Amino acid sequence: MSRPLTLALTKGRILKETLPLLARAGIEPLEDVSASRKLVFETSWPGLQLVIIRGTDVPTYVRHGAADLGVVGKDILLEQGAEGLYEPLDLNIARCRLMTAGPVGWQSGGARVRVATKFVNIARRHFARQGVHAEVIKLYGAMELAPMMDLADLIVDIVDTGNTLRANGMEPMEEIAAISSRLVVNKAAMRAQHGPIQKVVNAIAAAVADEAA
Numbered sequence: 001m002s003r004p005l006t007l008a009l010t011k012g013r014i015l016k017e018t019l020p021l022l023a024r025a026g027i028e029p030l031e032d033v034s035a036s037r038k039l040v041f042e043t044s045w046p047g048l049q050l051v052i053i054r055g056t057d058v059p060t061y062v063r064h065g066a067a068d069l070g071v072v073g074k075d076i077l078l079e080q081g082a083e084g085l086y087e088p089l090d091l092n093i094a095r096c097r098l099m100t101a102g103p104v105g106w107q108s109g110g111a112r113v114r115v116a117t118k119f120v121n122i123a124r125r126h127f128a129r130q131g132v133h134a135e136v137i138k139l140y141g142a143m144e145l146a147p148m149m150d151l152a153d154l155i156v157d158i159v160d161t162g163n164t165l166r167a168n169g170m171e172p173m174e175e176i177a178a179i180s181s182r183l184v185v186n187k188a189a190m191r192a193q194h195g196p197i198q199k200v201v202n203a204i205a206a207a208v209a210d211e212a213a
């Protein structure tokens, strides 16, 4: 028997919005994923299984062909690069903005700026384009703390409502990119299994279009 098609989903916030979208496309896990410690789930779509993993790992699984398709935030694709991946669909979920932000009223005091972020590649590119010399400091979360503790001058982070920035005495500055979740497909799998993969992509595309209508 051939291996089932595998769709890798980002757990957490994106998963909550992905499951209803997939259900409208006719793809439903056969058990309650939130009530399970399992990582692999059969679905109502014949020959398609889900794996549920961290967003930062989704491109790795899909790039290596360990998963054929994936759902992941554009922020992660911009940070990691999209080599080996097609990005056929904007799913229009988990929408937010990737921004620079700083303490309210912050003004540059010199030629160098210290920037805390988990998006180090995006931050380096952004400041390099502006000709600003940035020392980029890698963090794994709670970026808003870094300026308060004088670890950094600015941050590069996700902004949605702006509540997290406001609660920590910061304000948004420049928008780097508009973010939403994307469907990605392994390029080699798209050639080798074009028919079955295209059917899945079409069903999800129709569900996205329904939602927008």
Ligand SMILES: Nc1ncnc2c1ncn2[C@@H]1O[C@H](COP(=O)(O)OP(=O)(O)OP(=O)(O)O)[C@@H](O)[C@H]1O
Residues within 6 Å of the ligand: 011, 012, 013, 014, 054, 055, 056, 072, 073, 074, 075, 076, 094, 095, 096, 158, 159, 160, 161, 179, 180, 181
């Ligand atoms: N406030 C937000 N509003 C809308 N979308 C968001 C927001 N924050 C993050 N996202 C999107 O959701 C994705 C996952 O974010 P989430 O905060 O759930 O995970 P994380 O804590 O950053 O990841 P991990 O659990 O892997 O460390 C991000 O890559 C981004 O695309």
Ligand SMILES: O=P(O)(O)OC[C@H]1O[C@H](OP(=O)(O)OP(=O)(O)O)[C@H](O)[C@@H]1O
Residues within 6 Å of the ligand: 141, 142, 157, 158, 159, 160, 161, 162, 163, 164, 165
């Ligand atoms: O503008 P807002 O609506 O406040 O959203 C922005 C916040 O959302 C994300 O954090 P999340 O809530 O996922 O927590 P995390 O630090 O665990 O990633 C992001 O890192 C910001 O801190």
